[in-house]
Amino acid sequence: MxxxxxxxxxxxxxxxxxxxxxxxxxxxxxxxxxxxxxxxxxxxxxxxxxxxxxxxxxxxxxxxxxxxxxxxxxxxxxxxxxxxxxxxxxxxxxxxxxxxxxxxxxxxxxxxxxxxxxxxxxxxxxxxxxxxxxxxxxxxxxxxxxxxxxxxxxxxxxxxxxxxxxxxxxxxxxxxxxxxxxxxxxxxxxxxxxxxxxxxxxxxxxxxxxxxxxxxxxxxxxxxxxxxxxxxxxxxxxAHLDGINHLYIDRAADPARAVDLAVNAKMRRTGVCGATETILIDRAYRAPLVIVDALIAAGCEVRGDAAIAALSPHVTPASATDWDCEYLDAIVSIAAVDGIEGALSHIDTHSSRHTDAIVTEDVATAERFLAEVDSAIVMHNASTQFADGGEFGLGAEIGIATGRLHARGPVxxxxxxxxxxxxxxxxxxxx
Amino acid sequence: MxxxxxxxxxxxxxxxxxxxxxxxxxxxxxxxxxxxxxxxxxxxxxxxxxxxxxxxxxxxxxxxxxxxxxxxxxxxxxxxxxxxxxxxxxxxxxxxxxxxxxxxxxxxxxxxxxxxxxxxxxxxxxxxxxxxxxxxxxxxxxxxxxxxxxxxxxxxxxxxxxxxxxxxxxxxxxxxxxxxxxxxxxxxxxxxxxxxxxxxxxxxxxxxxxxxxxxxxxxxxxxxxxxxxxxxxxxxxxAHLDGINHLYIDRAADPARAVDLAVNAKMRRTGVCGATETILIDRAYRAPLVIVDALIAAGCEVRGDAAIAALSPHVTPASATDWDCEYLDAIVSIAAVDGIEGALSHIDTHSSRHTDAIVTEDVATAERFLAEVDSAIVMHNASTQFADGGEFGLGAEIGIATGRLHARGPVxxxxxxxxxxxxxxxxxxxx
CATH class of the missing domain: 3.40.605.10 (Aldehyde Dehydrogenase; Chain A, domain 1)
Known part of the structure; x- marks a missing residue:
């Protein structure tokens, strides 16, 4: 007809x-x-x-x-x-x-x-x-x-x-x-x-x-x-299929800010697409255990790679699939990486290109992260939980897009x- | 692999x-x-x-x-x-x-x-x-x-x-x-x-x-x-599939400008996607035969509806398929329409939404045409042959898109x- x-x-x-x-x-x-x-x-x-x-x-x-x-x-x-x-x-x-x-x-x-x-x-x-x-x-x-x-x-x-x-x-x-x-x-x-x-x-x-x-x-x-x-x-x-979002804590991160953002990005609401699923910690960052302990104290299960698991008996060893998992739950995977290079490489391999963030006081490192991470939203010293059209001042959103055509990010x-x-x-x- | x-x-x-x-x-x-x-x-x-x-x-x-x-x-x-x-x-x-x-x-x-x-x-x-x-x-x-x-x-x-x-x-x-x-x-x-x-x-x-x-x-x-x-x-x-482009000559068109634009839009180069394929002439336009004769003199075959065919023995009667045809050749279809309403209706039915133009000295009519024609490029008092990234100042073009997502018009x-x-x-x- x-x-x-x-x-x-x-x-x-x-x-x-x-x-x-x-x-x-x-x-x-x-x-x-x-x-x-x-x-x-x-x-x-x-x-x-x-x-x-x-x-x-x-x-x-x-x-x-x-x-x-x-x-x-x-x-x-x-x-x-x-x-x-x-x-x-x-x-x-x-x-x-x-x-x-x-x-x-x-x-x-x-x-x-x-x-x-x-x-x-x-x-x-x-x-x-x-x-x-x-x-x-x-x-x-x-x-x-x-x-x-x-x-x-x-x-x-x-x-x-x-x-x-x-x-x-x-x-x-x-x-x-x-x-x-x-x-x-x-x-x-x-x-x-x-x-x-x-x-x-x-x-x-x-x-x-x-x-x-x-x-x-x-x-x-x-x-x-x-x-x-x-x-x-x-x-x-x-549309977006996944929000496998990363928070990278650089060697030059302010420790109080790093803890605050890690807990907020993961735990504020665990079921939203802007929630962080993987935290990457620079091997040169001085206080990784504080991050791990704060997440555990907030009620989060931590799954770590060998370096992170060695920090605390409360960390479960991560399996290979953890790095590609959108938990949407009070679970986080944490990997130690070799500085910004290691973070970029991990994100390039595992990110769903929704929202990825860096915590650092080093502006040059932050700008490199902003330039090289190829995701719809890239953040410096802010919680990935802000990935939302309302928070971006768009008034409302019909969704968040991770494709490359037409509109990207909050739509x-x-x-x-x-x-x-x-x-x-x-x-x-x-x- | x-x-x-x-x-x-x-x-x-x-x-x-x-x-x-x-x-x-x-x-x-x-x-x-x-x-x-x-x-x-x-x-x-x-x-x-x-x-x-x-x-x-x-x-x-x-x-x-x-x-x-x-x-x-x-x-x-x-x-x-x-x-x-x-x-x-x-x-x-x-x-x-x-x-x-x-x-x-x-x-x-x-x-x-x-x-x-x-x-x-x-x-x-x-x-x-x-x-x-x-x-x-x-x-x-x-x-x-x-x-x-x-x-x-x-x-x-x-x-x-x-x-x-x-x-x-x-x-x-x-x-x-x-x-x-x-x-x-x-x-x-x-x-x-x-x-x-x-x-x-x-x-x-x-x-x-x-x-x-x-x-x-x-x-x-x-x-x-x-x-x-x-x-x-x-x-x-x-991409674009067709360039079935229209030039509408309104009752308030300047006659010299109308002839000039009709001949240029159709005949400058007939094989380009910005060439006009159908000319719509307001029934209230005073000199339609001048348009027809100028096109014929320029070497163009004119296929007209009943009103246009009645103007000259050199016009071939158009068939129903002519209104949906991209000739890419020295052929034009011409229809008489009832003013801007008739033009909008014809264009809405037959345009491939590439480039459509109006010739008129009436600014209100022109602005209505610009607002209501839903094509990638809509023109007032200009030749459809300008539909080109270089002519638009883009330096070069990879193509012209008539889809609605991402980029539209010259890309x-x-x-x-x-x-x-x-x-x-x-x-x-x-x-």
């Missing part, structure tokens, strides 16, 4: 397969995106504020829907961590509505001029930001992604197609209904934010193959989800745009 | 299949790219000047090699257009060497700071341009692409893997040998610019599947080549880079 078929029928057509469903949703999203691309900042902000108000007004219905998901999750044997991600309460729902309103207050990237030049023949060239078009979000567990992703997509002028996890199906539908009700109060099409209506896994495959219909796919969830998306997608994907409104070249002439013909 | 195997052997290993060949080349390119990423502007420029000098010194050998390709091409029945693209002479070779030197003089994008902010906690964030890594170029016919692409790749800090067409195999090898000899005189690795040594088509497939080894593929050539690359690639592709040095976030702190831990 094609878009026109679905658009000329009063009722939704009977869709017999996932490809037809996604083709229909994609065509409607494309039409909505055309209108969104030229919507004013005020129109988009108004729609988001209306959506936030609906989220608040429909709080009881959303929490009821969430209670059904939680019950099914408990019966289905979801882990307590999964259940915690799934769970909504009044505070979480209020935070979600606040977040939607906060996005409405962010600077609109659409129409911003990246650069402007005047050619010798008098033509003016300007590169101006425009929306990507149609953004597909595939996510699991956390129902607040439904509102977050819709808000970021809409504010950057994109139509959004959301595909949440089956464990959150009722929550997602209730949140989506609130967003749609908010849009309906403004001039924007309800097709600007669509939720895939089926939990059939074939719909995910159809989204991933929807070249020309969907401009970019952003997966949000665990490694299994991201790996499947990256592996199967024919549409470009913005927010700007990362959901592309640009076009506007040429203003006065009749120039090319000689 | 892995990179180390090939690097520890004195002789190239016997490679039994295309994937192993590309894996070996990719691993060597990755190592070369690491060194290139931190090479200074002066080092890269010196290497390019040495390569240009070698191109000049080896002119006779390169022309001999080209003569072999030309002879094989004539025997193989290549078209005269293909033979012209394949042919080198002293002027073309000198122009190629000059182009390599010109790239050496361009501003180095690597290390340029895109933006810098200071967070409330005192951390400084800077986004700094870095090379993409390893760039694969798949091209046909024109042997000068070998030098052009290598120069742009190298100057932007990328290692390049080149795969030219079999019709130009001797020319490409001779040019590549000159480039390699130039690199050998400097500190840069010969692996920074590699030419796929086999014409086996399986090598192209292996390049297209080389995720993780190659960061981006840029196809340069005809529609068949680009379509195959876009269809098969698992590596991101930067030059900046488009061959990505960025990383550098965070400079003073011990900040995240609360």
């Amino acid at each position: 094609n878009a026109e078929t679905s658009l000329t029928l009063g009722d939704p057509p009977r869709l017999h397969d996932a490809d037809a469903l996604i083709a229909d949703m994609g065509a409607r999203a494309r039409l909505a995106a055309k209108a969104l691309a030229v919507a004013t900042t005020a129109e988009k902000a108004k729609a988001l504020r209306a959506a936030a108000a609906e989220l608040r007004m429909r709080g009881a219905a959303i929490l009821d829907a969430n209670a059904r998901d939680m019950e099914a999750g408990r019966e289905g044997g979801l882990s307590s961590a999964m259940l915690d991600r799934l769970r909504l309460d009044e505070n979480r729902l209020a935070a979600s509505a606040d977040a939607v309103e906060a996005v409405a207050a962010l600077p609109d990237p659409v129409g911003a001029e990246i650069d402007r030049t005047v050619r010798p023949n008098g033509m003016t060239l300007a590169r101006v930001r425009v929306p990507l078009g149609v953004v597909g979000i595939i996510y699991e567990s956390r129902p607040n992604v439904t509102a977050d992703a819709a808000a970021l997509g809409l504010m950057s002028g994109n139509a959004v197609i959301l595909r949440g996890g089956s464990e959150a199906v009722h929550s997602n539908r209730a949140i989506h209904a609130a967003l749609a009700a908010g849009l309906a109060q403004t001039g924007l099409s309800a097709d600007a934010v669509q939720l895939v209506p089926t939990q059939d896994r074939a719909a995910v495959g159809a989204l991933l193959r929807a070249q020309g219909l969907i401009d970019i796919i952003i997966p949000r969830g665990g490694k299994g989800l991201v790996a499947r998306v990256q592996d199967e997608a024919r549409v470009p994907v913005l 927010a409104l700007e990362g959901l745009t592309t640009y076009k070249w506007l040429v203003r002439g006065t009749g120039q013909a090319r000689p | 892995n990179a180390e195997t090939s690097l520890t052997l004195g002789d190239p290993p016997r490679l039994h299949d295309a994937d192993a060949l590309i894996a070996d080349m990719g691993a060597r390119a990755r190592l070369a790219a690491k060194a290139l990423a931190v090479a200074t502007t002066a080092e890269k420029a010196k290497a390019l000047r040495a390569a240009a000098a070698e191109l000049r010194m080896r002119g006779a050998a390169i022309l001999d090699a080209n003569a072999r390709d030309m002879e094989a091409g004539r025997e193989g029945g290549l078209s005269s257009a293909m033979l012209d693209r394949l042919r080198l002479d002293e002027n073309r070779l000198a122009a190629s060497a000059d182009a390599v030197e010109a790239v050496a003089a361009l501003p180095d994008p690597v290390g340029a700071e895109i933006d810098r902010t200071v967070r409330p906690n005192g951390m400084t964030l800077a986004r700094v341009r870095v090379p993409l890594g390893v760039v694969g170029i798949i091209y046909e016919s024109r042997p000068n692409v070998t030098a052009d692409a290598a120069a742009l790749g190298l100057m932007s800090g990328n290692a390049v893997i080149l795969r030219g067409g079999s019709e130009a195999v001797h020319s490409n090898r001779a040019i590549h040998a000159a480039l390699a000899a130039g690199l050998a005189q400097t500190g840069l690795s010969a692996d920074a610019v590699q030419l796929v040594p086999t014409q086996d088509r399986a090598a192209v497939g292996a390049l297209l599947r080389a995720q993780g080894l190659i960061d981006i593929i840029i196809p340069r050539g005809g529609k068949g080549l680009v379509a195959r690359v876009q269809d098969e690639a698992r590596v991101p592709v930067l 030059a040095l900046e488009g061959l880079t990505t960025y990383k976030w550098l965070v400079r702190g003073t011990g900040q831990a995240r609360p």
Whole structure:
């Protein structure tokens, strides 16, 4: 079927397969995106504020829907961590509505001029930001992604197609209904934010193959989800698979700062993608045991190479796989390295190119680290836990990308745009 | 096989299949790219000047090699257009060497700071341009692409893997040998610019599947080549398939300017991707026949819709397929449209989103066209033939992209880079 078929029928057509469903949703999203691309900042902000108000007004219905998901999750044997991600309460729902309103207050990237030049023949060239078009979000567990992703997509002028996890199906539908009700109060099409209506896994495959219909796919969830998306997608994907992040403590590190940053980078929250997983300690650093002891005292299991294991009986010997492991837990691997060279070499081999940091008071060593480490985020004397769009001042983030194309690191409104070249002439013909 | 195997052997290993060949080349390119990423502007420029000098010194050998390709091409029945693209002479070779030197003089994008902010906690964030890594170029016919692409790749800090067409195999090898000899005189690795040594088509497939080894593929050539690359690639592709470009002549167009731009946009060079293929004339424009007659007088075949065909017996009636055809020839399709609305609608349906232009003296209409046409390049009162990186002041171009991710429009040095976030702190831990 094609878009026109679905658009000329009063009722939704009977869709017999996932490809037809996604083709229909994609065509409607494309039409909505055309209108969104030229919507004013005020129109988009108004729609988001209306959506936030609906989220608040429909709080009881959303929490009821969430209670059904939680019950099914408990019966289905979801882990307590999964259940915690799934769970909504009044505070979480209020935070979600606040977040939607906060996005409405962010600077609109659409129409911003990246650069402007005047050619010798008098033509003016300007590169101006425009929306990507149609953004597909595939996510699991956390129902607040439904509102977050819709808000970021809409504010950057994109139509959004959301595909949440089956464990959150009722929550997602209730949140989506609130967003749609908010849009309906403004001039924007309800097709600007669509939720895939089926939990059939074939719909995910159809989204991933929807070249020309969907401009970019952003997966949000665990490694299994991201790996499947990256592996199967024919549409470009913005994502990171791992956050195997390193903190290198140089010989010239300030000892108090080194302890503070090591404990914070590893232990502040162990389940976030910006958490440090491996600490590298310069063999010439004078107080490595203090680092190890502070981590153990903070409740962290330390797995060390031979040199580190020799420091303390509380260190477990690391195996070869530890250096490529994203624990997302209170576990750290620690290796002794031969100065900056050793650190660079280890990071080059094992980093997932998300976030790596150095602790040193030697500015030349720090600048070398910043220049040579090829990761999306490289830090000097700061905790890797800052790897986050909000902390970077982007207002919000749709994810963190470790690929090399388009956007890298925290992706927010700007990362959901592309640009076009506007040429203003006065009749120039090319000689 | 892995990179180390090939690097520890004195002789190239016997490679039994295309994937192993590309894996070996990719691993060597990755190592070369690491060194290139931190090479200074002066080092890269010196290497390019040495390569240009070698191109000049080896002119006779390169022309001999080209003569072999030309002879094989004539025997193989290549078209005269293909033979012209394949042919080198002293002027073309000198122009190629000059182009390599010109790239050496361009501003180095690597290390340029895109933006810098200071967070409330005192951390400084800077986004700094870095090379993409390893760039694969798949091209046909024109042997000068070998030098052009290598120069742009190298100057932007990328290692390049080149795969030219079999019709130009001797020319490409001779040019590549000159480039390699130039690199050998400097500190840069010969692996920074590699030419796929086999014409086996399986090598192209292996390049297209080389995720993780190659960061981006840029196809340069005809529609068949680009379509195959876009269809098969698992590596991101930067390209355009078609240049179905439109020139819309609005009711408020200046008649002399309209004729001038119509003839230039269509006829200056008909075989370039920036050539106009369809002219849209506002039904309210007063002198449509002058446009038609000027094009016919310039040697152009005009295919018109009913309204245009009624103007002149020299107009052929257009068929439905004409509106989606990239002629790359002295043929134009012309349709009458209902003002700017009609033009926007036609362009939205038929444009390949490469370059579209409006001719009008009405600034409000022009600005609406610039805002609403969703193409990589949108022009007002200028010829679509300016769609070119050199004309845009980029110094050179590796191609023009019509995709929405990463770079759009003419792609030059900046488009061959990505960025990383550098965070400079003073011990900040995240609360």
